[in-house]
Amino acid sequence: LGMSRVEIRRKFDEITAFAEIDKFLDTPVKRYSSGMYVRLAFAVAAHLEPEILIVDEVLAVGDAEFQKKCLGKMEDVSTKEGRTVILVSHQMPAIQNLCNRCVMMERGRLIMDGTTEEVVNAYMSKGTELAQGGLTDRSDRAGKGDVRVTSIDLRDEDGNIIHEAIAGNNVIVSLGYSVKEGQTLNDCIVCVEICKDLKKFFALSSGLVDRRKLQLSGEGRIDFLVPDWPLSGGRYQVNIYIESDRQPQDFLNDASAIEVIDGDYYGSGKLHHEGWQGMHVLVKHSWELHRTA
Template identity: 40%
Template sequence: MSDTIIRVENLSKKYIIGHKQQESYTALRDVIANGAKGLLKPFQNGKSNIQNSSDEFWALKDVSFEIKQGDRVGIIGRNGAGKSTLLKILSRITEPTKGSIKIKGRVASLLEVGTGFHGELTGRENIFLNGAILGMGKVEIQRKFDEIVAFAEVEKFLDTPVKRYSSGMYVKLAFAVAAHLEPEILIIDEVLAVGDVQFQKKCLGKMEDVSKNEGRTVLFVSHNLGVVHAFCSRCILLGQGTVLADDTTDKAVGTYLRTLEKASSQSLLERTDRNGNGLAKLAHIEIYTGGSYSSVTLTTGYSAIFIFHVTKMIAGLSCCFTIYDQYGQPVTYFDSAIYSKEDMTNLEKEAKFICEIEEFLLIPGRYIINATLMCNGEFVDDVKGATFFNIEEGRIRSRAVSKEAGFGNVLLPHRWKTPI
C-alpha cells in the first residue's frame, strides 16, 4: 500500500477580478436599491456610467506534487505566489478550477486567526466544536481536553467567548486544538507569527513531535526561512502560481533567494509583491561604504551607510529594516526616528531615511534586507528582499575576520580586562 497521503495533479485555480466591486452578501436594503435601479433603466436610454468588466487571474497553474505520510514540507514563495490559495484548496475551503487532489485522512488547518472558531462560543465550546468537525466523539475530545488547555495557556479564559480573546490567545487555542485532536495532516500558515516568540518555539516543537513520533504530515507556510530551514526536510517553492522547485530545503531555499535577488535588481517601484496601505512607497535603496562611494560590497569592521528613498514624506512615517543571512535567518534590526510635523516644514528635506553605521560588525557573506515603512502602527509599505549586499573579509583591532573562522554572524564590541 502506498504511503502517499496527498496527491495533487495539474491543479489550477482561476479567479475573476471585476472592476466593479461585488458585495459578499445582499441585505434587504440592497435588494430594494437594486430593484429601484432596475425601474430606472428604461429612462436611461440604455446607457450607464458604470462599466462592468472583468479579468481572469490564475492563482495556481498546473501544480503537481506528492507528499508522503510523516513528511514535513515547507511551502515558500513571494507574496502572491499562490501559497494561501493552495492551502485553502487542500483544506477544502475552496474548490479548484482544474485538476484534482487526493487526500487520505483528516485535515486540521490553521490558516488565519479565528479559523474554525465561532466568536460567540467560549473557548471550551469551540474545542468540542472543532473536535466534532474533525469527526471525533465526545469521549475522544474529553481525553485530550486538559492537554489542549494546558498547551494553549488559556485556563482563566476558558469560559469566555473567544470574540473577546486577543489575536495571540486566539492563535494559541486554535493551534492547540489543531495539533492535539490527532488529524493525519496538519496545515499551518504564517498565522503562527501572531503569537509570542516562546509560543512559536513551543508550536514548532509540537509540530516536530507529531511528525517524528506520531507519523503525521505537516505542511508549513512561512516567510521565516530560518524556521523553515530548521523544521522542514523538503520545500515546495511557488512563483506566480507554478512550482519553481520541489526539492530539499537547502536547494529550494537557495532557489528562492536567487529569485528574490533577481527581483531586487529591478526598481522597487515596479515590485508588486509588497504589503501596506500605499500612502508612501520605498523607491530606491542606496548602500555606501566608508569611502563614501556606492557599492553592494561592504567590509567587516568598516563604516556603512544605508539610504532609503521614499516617494513622499508624511507625518508619523518611520523606516525600519531587518538584515537576514543567506539562509533567511534574521541577524539584526534597525528602526528610524519618526518623521514629525516639524520636519515637514523644512521644504528642502529630501524624501529619504539615512542609517549610518560606524563599525559594521557582520562576518563575510551574502545578506538580504527586508525594508518597511510604518505610520501610526500601520504598515505603509513592506518589501521582502528589497536589496542584497555582500560583506568581504576585514580586520577588527588588527585581527583578520574571515567567513571560515566560525564566528557566527555578528561580532559585538567588547574589551578584556586582566584580573589584578
C-alpha cells in the first residue's frame, strides 16, 4: 500500500470508517460486493497521501451520502492539500464542481483538451449529435450483438407514431429490435433510460414490472407504456440496454432524442409556478389543510 505498519495502524480506523465497512471487518474481501470493494479501494487510495490521485468512475457506486463524501475528500486533496486529482467520470456535475481543466477521450484517443466549460459543452453537444442520427451505423455500442435495437419511436395508446410526448398524456416508448438469424435469446431484459443534460430522470425495464420471461427472436418491437408522461417540455436523450441470460447484448448511450411539450399534467391549467420553469419531473399529488388550533 505504500505505507509503513505504523501508518497503517494509525489510519486503519479512519479508512474503515470512511468506507463504511466497520461491520464487515471479519468478512473476507473476496466476499464483498462490487460496491463495497470500490468504497474500500477509494478510502485506501485517498488516505495514502499520494502526489497524484486517479479516481476512475468511483461515483458510479454507493449511495448519495457516500458519493458526497468522495467529492468532499477529492476537493480536500486538491484544494487544501495541494495535490493533483485526475477524475475519470461521465458525471458532468462532479466534473464541473471539481475540475479546472478537462480532456475528452474517445476509444483511447485524446480528442479535446481545454477548460472545464469548453470540454463539457463539447461533450454534451456530441451526445446530442449522436442521438439525432440513425442507429444502423452506430459503432459506439457495446454488448455481444446477437440482438440490436434498430429503432426508437414514441407512440400513442393506439400504436400510432407521434413526434412529441405531451406531459400528462399516456405515451408508449417503442423499441424495434432484430435478432441474428436462426437464434433465440432467452431470459432477456430490455431497459430504457430517459436523460437530459446527462442527468437520468427515469428508467423503464421489462425485468422490473412483472415476472414474465422475455424471449426474443427474429424482428419485432417492445413497447413500454408510460402513463401520464411525468416530464415537462424539452429535449431528452434515450439510453438503451438489452441482455439475455445475464449477458449484455446491446448497450448504447444517446441512442435517440425525444421531444416533450408541456401539457395540462395536473388538470388545473397550470404546470409550474412563475419562475419554476427549470423543474422537469412532475408528480401527481393532492393536499389537505388540518387546523390544530
